[in-house]
Amino acid sequence: MADDAAGPSGMNLGGVISEKLSDTIKNMDIMTVLQKMVATTPEDEESEEIRQKLQGVLAQFNSLSDDEKETFTAKIKEGLASKISARLQDPNSMDLSGLEEAIGTAIMNQIYMVAAAILFFIIIIGMFF
Known part of the structure; x- marks a missing residue:
């Protein structure tokens, strides 16, 4: 499937x-x-x-x-x-079957890294306010 x-x-x-x-x-x-x-x-x-x-x-x-x-x-x-x-x-x-999956994985990894950076930034700001 x-x-x-x-x-x-x-x-x-x-x-x-x-x-x-x-x-x-x-x-x-x-x-x-x-x-x-x-x-x-x-x-x-x-x-x-x-x-x-x-x-x-x-x-x-x-x-x-x-x-x-x-x-x-x-x-x-x-x-x-x-x-x-x-x-x-x-x-x-x-x-090309693996290409689409590899691109999707790379994009998801970037999204996770950005989300982690935003979360870290929010935690740091929360500590000072």
């Missing part, structure tokens, strides 16, 4: 995360991100291969017309957003 209650809210949380990530991707500057990725020092051979491929992509991108650049970045953003959305909608890809 508790699993039934956690399931829909977990899916809702995944949907919210997916929506926010999609918005972030739509607003990000893909080429700046790629340039930063190319500028990083690779840690292994696989990273170096990826870095070289990204350098090739950037070189090709720089040779495109402005309209082609817009189309290219729009397609990249759309592809990233749909991949992330699909990944988050897949119940087997990420288990």
Whole structure:
């Protein structure tokens, strides 16, 4: 029964995360991100291969017309957003069931600490009046 209650809210949380990530991707500057990725020092051979491929992509991108650049970045953003959305909608890809409980526990701990501080403050004030 508790699993039934956690399931829909977990899916809702995944949907919210997916929506926010999609918005972030739509607003990000893909080429700046790629340039930063190319500028990083690779840690292994696989990273170096990826870095070289990204350098090739950037070189090709720089040779495109402005309209082609817009189309290219729009397609990249759309592809990233749909991949992330699909990944988050897949119940087997990420288990967010514990996340909501952890957030609730953290909030309750903060509330208890604030309540204890208020109680302590009231006791101290009561001692002087």
